[in-house]
Amino acid sequence: MSSPVTPPLPVPLDGMAHSVAVDVLLNGPLSRKQLATRLRISPGSVTRVVKPLVESGLLVELAPVPTAGMGRPEEPLDTELRRDFYVGVKITETAIHAVVTTLRAQVVAETTHPLASLEPAEVAQDVATVIAELAQRGYAVRAAGVSLGGPVTAEGWVSGAPLLGWYSVDFGALLRPLLNIPLVVDNDLLALVRAEKWFGAAKSYDHFALLTIGSGVGYGLVVGGRILEGPDAGLSTIAHLPLDIGGGVCAQGHTGCAETILTTPALLGRARLALGDSITHEQLLARAPSNPAAAAIVETAAFALGKLIASIASVAMPHKIILTGDGIGLAIAGAAALQRGIEAHRDQRAAPIDLEVQVIGFTEWARGAAVSAIETFVVGR
Amino acid sequence: MSSPVTPPLPVPLDGMAHSVAVDVLLNGPLSRKQLATRLRISPGSVTRVVKPLVESGLLVELAPVPTAGMGRPEEPLDTELRRDFYVGVKITETAIHAVVTTLRAQVVAETTHPLASLEPAEVAQDVATVIAELAQRGYAVRAAGVSLGGPVTAEGWVSGAPLLGWYSVDFGALLRPLLNIPLVVDNDLLALVRAEKWFGAAKSYDHFALLTIGSGVGYGLVVGGRILEGPDAGLSTIAHLPLDIGGGVCAQGHTGCAETILTTPALLGRARLALGDSITHEQLLARAPSNPAAAAIVETAAFALGKLIASIASVAMPHKIILTGDGIGLAIAGAAALQRGIEAHRDQRAAPIDLEVQVIGFTEWARGAAVSAIETFVVGR
DNA sequence: GTGACTTAGTATCACCATGAAACTATGTAG
DNA sequence: CTACATAGTTTCATGGTGATACTAAGTCAC
Incomplete structure (x- = not known):
């Protein structure tokens, strides 16, 4: 290494x-x-x-x-941005996405490494290899941040990462000996929140919320310039918020949860019943303008997403809401229905919601992990 | 004076x-x-x-x-608690409720003064009279806090208090010349939050929510030891949170809003259809154990209240939720249904909700106003 | 160009809140 | 009564701070 x-x-x-x-x-x-x-x-x-x-x-x-x-x-x-560099790594169930950034979180290099195994020790070895390879490109890497989907303690202990199949894994202890630089392990969503807060769209806001849709529903909140980091923060419990009494039943037996309506799997489940087994998320969104059945599915979900946004606005009272994630196409294709959903449950006297829709990819998730490292070892929490 | x-x-x-x-x-x-x-x-x-x-x-x-x-x-x-005293005044549509407290917000005297008119200038005169009368009882009053239902700026300008019929009223400017002590005008719900935060049930919490039910639905949030005080904070926009697709239609045309289900008027509206025009809130709750129609109304509302609490827990992630208000009987009579409502939309991995039900009266609302004064002029925000 | 003016940045110094350390005060244990 | 433990006080050196006077580097009017 x-x-x-x-x-x-x-x-x-x-x-x-x-x-x-x-x-x-x-x-x-x-x-x-x-x-x-x-x-x-x-x-x-x-x-x-x-x-x-x-x-x-x-x-x-x-x-x-x-x-x-x-x-x-x-x-x-x-x-001085040419002196110190930071590595950010996002671990997904299929690959490791890594970036090198400056101290100001500008991405200067990136790479993707497919995962042959999800065994924690092997993943740790792969992450160490990727970091070493990036450092050999000539960047003086001062610290590393690694993010994954699930709650993580400050020391890097992962209580549960469903997509990776990890439960009670001390990933920090596995990876740290393989590196010769400081390491922080973080929840992926909180890492994305940190990136928005320090260097992103929420730089000038000290009170905002981040909502992601994709394979799940993710949520993070910053109040008074501080990121909420309770034990529930990495769980995205917002996925179980009641949105529609007519919705499906989630894995925990709830009816009408956000996750039964907004996630990509939920959308595809409805789409395949109506439009055939082979349809993809992109195809569903593309067909919505011309196909009434597709439009109904998209609009129903986007309307519910608007209700969720209105709920966040009323309960957390953020000055800005950033909406992003792999499934963000829903918010773009269903923009009008989303707006109706907001209006259907927003107090008319309340300030309009400052909603920003962001299209991001793996680079941004990995960048978030780099910002975790920068925050932990330079800026301070 | x-x-x-x-x-x-x-x-x-x-x-x-x-x-x-x-x-x-x-x-x-x-x-x-x-x-x-x-x-x-x-x-x-x-x-x-x-x-x-x-x-x-x-x-x-x-x-x-x-x-x-x-x-x-x-x-x-x-x-030293015998040296400095503070007055708190809560203005309702029928009366002025006032208390004298020590610096530690212990109530040492209280009084109620019926309101003959809701004209702002006359109310200001009445408030000044009440404060002067209390001071004449021998308490060295250092400052006064006045609270009412509606958004209030730091200078005491009331943009809208529906129950009083006040819109764009500079109540601070009306009242201040009539007093010879510092004055602060505050939203009633935020004042209650301040009392809980500094001297009440939330003293040891720096992250909690307060939810009130009664003629409306009130909500306040404290994060990182700071009370959220944006322009929307005094509006209790949470009253329009979606809870039930089958609910009624609120004054703003929304369907299934919290306020169409949880408020005392909403409850009585349903009760009178089922049980007769003369029934009161107390009677409805008292009959629930024996009368199936009453029980259904109470349980439906309490279940929805549980959903609202679960939503607050997921979105704001407070460490404690205090539930109170004039309509709090609903939470007591429908305790079991409330709990089911929470469980129906709470992530099972999440920490259990620390819910405290408080029965309060006018004294506590007025005490909140006194705490506003103590916070403003002694403790600092 | 030259001198008056304006604003950015520096050097000097007195101030004062702070912690370290030595000391005093007031109790218990034997 | 002596040894000891802990609370609270006094003394003093330290270091970060702002006030002030100064230098640096430009524009503008003539």
């Missing part, structure tokens, strides 16, 4: 130095003057704090920016 | 002095040793910070407590 790794960030950075470094990372480039205003400290303190950060190479001074008005131009400071 | 008022708290208290004063208020009595441990400061700092607080009379030293083990006994510090 050799890789061109130098020690991680010089020192874990004390209070104000940490605040400055994080502010520049997340909102940079920033001049000293801007930092003083944003962090509410005196100009003198900024000078004192910034100096060692520039000397250590963590921050770099950019060329003075020509100001519009009078006075000395500002000298923006930015994070 | 004369009242025996001395200036409010000496000084707004700086950082660590404030932390110490608040910790003793909320969790006292506490010895200096305990404060050092809890606030993670050195013993010397505690001595330095505590001294002026005792000298100013805000804190008092209690008798040394005989310790179990060896060593010098601890000398507990407690908040």
Whole structure:
């Protein structure tokens, strides 16, 4: 597992130095003057704090920016992004998707490695191999984040990952000895939330929700700038929210759960009864405009999705809701029905819902895992 | 409006002095040793910070407590509760309910004043009269909190209070000149949340939800120790959450909203169709054990309430849910059905819901308003 | 161009909240 | 009565902070 790794960030950075470094990372480039205003400290303190950060190479001074008005131009400071890199790995039931990112979570390399076995020890070996291979491409990788579908403790113990067939697996303990860099194991959905929160569409929001649809229904919530991380957070219990008394019965015996209506398997189950066994998710969505039976299936599900979004808006009161996941095509094909579903259960006096639909792929999921590492080892939770 | 008022708290208290004063208020009595441990400061700092607080009379030293083990006994510090008092006023469509509380929100006096008119200026006059009368009983009232049903801005502007018929009323501006103490106007439900958070059942929780049923459905959420106070927070938009496709139609044209099922008017509407026009809420609940028609109405509603609670648990993920309000009898009479409603839509892997049912009256609503004042002018938000 | 002006960033210094350490106070155990 | 344990106080050095005066680097008017 050799890789061109130098020690991680010089020192874990004390209070104000940490605040400055994080502010520049997340909102940079920033001049000293801007930092003083944003962090509410005196100009003198900024000078004192910034100096060692520039000397250590963590921050770099950019060329003075020509100001519009009078006075000395500002000298923006930015994070040095060519020095430290991070690996993010998303484990699915068929493959390992890995990316290398900068400290600002920009993807600079990626790879996919098919999984021959789902045996935890073998997967750990495969993940270590993939990380070593990426590091050999010349990136100084400082830490790794690995994500998977299921609740994970801070130490990397997986209580249950149904799609992988893992139960009570201490994946962190399996993988950590195979790496020579710090490792964090995270729930995949929470990792995606972290990416949106620090570097994504929710960067300027400290109160938002993320909802994913696909093989399951995923949900994460950020309030007051903090990600909700209780034991239930990785379970996506929202999948059992009541949406339709006429819905099917879920694996736990509930009637009309979100997961009996919104997941891709649920959609395909209805579609195959109506349109034939061979139909795929894409075909179902494509046929909706012309085929009444397909349209009915899509619209019913999209309407229910709107109800779910309205419920989230009323209960969690987020300022923004990001909707994404492999099954996001439903929200696009059924956009009108989705909007009707929202309106059917939204208080008319309430603020309109700021809903953002995102199409993402494996890269974004893996990037989320990299952000887990950046958050854990650099930004701090 | 004369009242025996001395200036409010000496000084707004700086950082660590404030932390110490608040910790003793909320969790006292506490010895200096305990404060050092809890606030993670050195013993010397505690001595330095505590001294002026005792000298100013805000804190008092209690008798040394005989310790179990060896060593010098601890000398507990407690908040002086006989010096500063606060008034809380809840305005309903029929009356003003007012209480005087200590700094620790213990009710020491209360009164009710019927409202002859709902004209805002006249109500303001009545509130001022009630506050003056309470102050004349010998309590040095430092600040007042007033709560009502509807969204209120920080300055006391009421955008809409349907039960009072107030729309765009600057009640703070009307009332403030009539008082000689600081005033805060608050949403009634948020005020109740504040009382639970600082001095009530949720004191040890920094993440909980409060749900009330009665003439409407009220909802408040605390996450990370902070009360959600967006513009929608006072609207209780949760009243439109979808619970039952077979429910009635609400005033906004939605089908199966929580408010068409759970509110006392909704319950009575169904009961009068089945059991006669004269039945009251109490009678309906009392008859449920023996009368199948009454039982069906109660159980259907309680089941739906359980679904609502499960939805809150899944979406907001609180560690505790407090259920209360004038219509709380439904949750008691229909306890079994409520529990079935929860189980019908709760992920089996999720942690059990810590549900607390509270029976409260006007006193508790008014006390909430007093806590609004204490929070605003003493504890800080 | 030159000097007045404006704004960014730096150097110096007094301040003060903090923790470490030594000390005092007040109890129990033998 | 002495040894000991724990609470609380005093003293003092430290270090992060803002105020202030300063330097740096530009624009603008003439």
